[in-house]
Amino acid sequence: MTHYRSAMASSTVEDYLKQILLLSAAGDELVSMGDLATALDVVPGTATTMVKALAAEGLVTHRPRYGVNLTAEGRRVALGVIRRHRLIETFLVNVLKMDWTEVHAEAELLEHAISDTVLDRLDALLGHPAADPHGDPIPTRHGKVDAQVYATLATCLLEKPLRIVRIVDQSPQFLEFAEQSGLRPGELLRVTDRNLAAGLVTVRKGPARAVTLGLAAAGHILVAPER
Amino acid sequence: MTHYRSAMASSTVEDYLKQILLLSAAGDELVSMGDLATALDVVPGTATTMVKALAAEGLVTHRPRYGVNLTAEGRRVALGVIRRHRLIETFLVNVLKMDWTEVHAEAELLEHAISDTVLDRLDALLGHPAADPHGDPIPTRHGKVDAQVYATLATCLLEKPLRIVRIVDQSPQFLEFAEQSGLRPGELLRVTDRNLAAGLVTVRKGPARAVTLGLAAAGHILVAPER
DNA sequence: CGCGTTATTTTGATTAGTCAAAATAAATCT
């Protein structure tokens, strides 16, 4: 009646590894203890302690005073967690018809509890999706993940037709704003104005509706040129 | 990024409470520390320590040296866990088409990770089932559970037509035996012979197939008179 | 009734994960 997970990484360890990967932006830059601690909602000393333990397990490399990043093995584990997270989100939205603004918190917990068997069934049921409801790419079972780089509403060309491919912010507040403003993955729009000094970006969907948002927010919406 | 559950009971606490309920056979008999420890796969001293802590929290009443049972609040929590467990099993079999012999272990973990929101969606998707794939009754959202008492293949009348309503043993070994022998919930059969001295029961489905099983095993298969 | 067997409880330790606060190192600013 005790529970486990393949080759045993606790959900705490899984969350640390996942967060290190996400904060290093799928790249190899060092993640600071401060950022890691904030993301995991622990005090910095806790992050330091945990990172040293992960380093001793060979899951991360730690440059004291500078930061941490993943070993190949740590990355493998992290990608597994991210795959589970994103497939679960997709299931919750596509099958259970939940709101895409609220599924992140659910997946945060379920990602540690679902077996490979169940995950594979889910993946098949969903038709092996390439991205989750936020447009986040879903790693394959073998840890391949689409690393394509996109422009954002803060950096793209003006007046060109664009399609939203991804929202890079999991907070319900931001997602609800996006939902309300019609800024969902898949939507078509163009940026009609960008004022760097004022930090404002204006976008339009068709001739009608115009939405103005701050540069930081605009930077969280990834787009690809359309047609 | 830390995780939680409504009014916070750890998965360990949830498993203790659930197991106490299951071992007291939905009744009010005291559960011994030995049985509880065995069910939870811990040493008896651990069960004692935990039960004292649960008693301090008002979730159980402990009669030292005799046993433990649930308070109303402990029972409420336990029924919630059991509801989640059984709805998850039903989902895994009915939607993901997993084998009814293997879903118990999956549910053992997922039961602690699923929110009320997701559970309600699942319940609706499944059409508010009254029982899980093993025939175990699913408590309602308000903690009502079908307490009907059934005969078993070890106690029922001979030669009467019967329908299997429930298998009271979660072990994959037993369930695979049941599956192989065609002894699934819903199946029709009759007991053609019972030898108490030898401890053997023989059942037949139609005129064809006869299966012989031991008394203990027969006692794990609950049946209702048919027609 | 007393003695041995068996179950339960207690005691002392251990591990994972955490925090508060002090110590230290690095970065930044005169």
Add this chain to the structure above:
DNA sequence: AGATTTATTTTGACTAATCAAAATAACGCG
């Protein structure tokens, strides 16, 4: 360069959950 600010690490302490092994209580039998 020296002083100040900021980030990181260390230290000491705590909680939840567990085990091994010793102590104790209840049971069951002659």
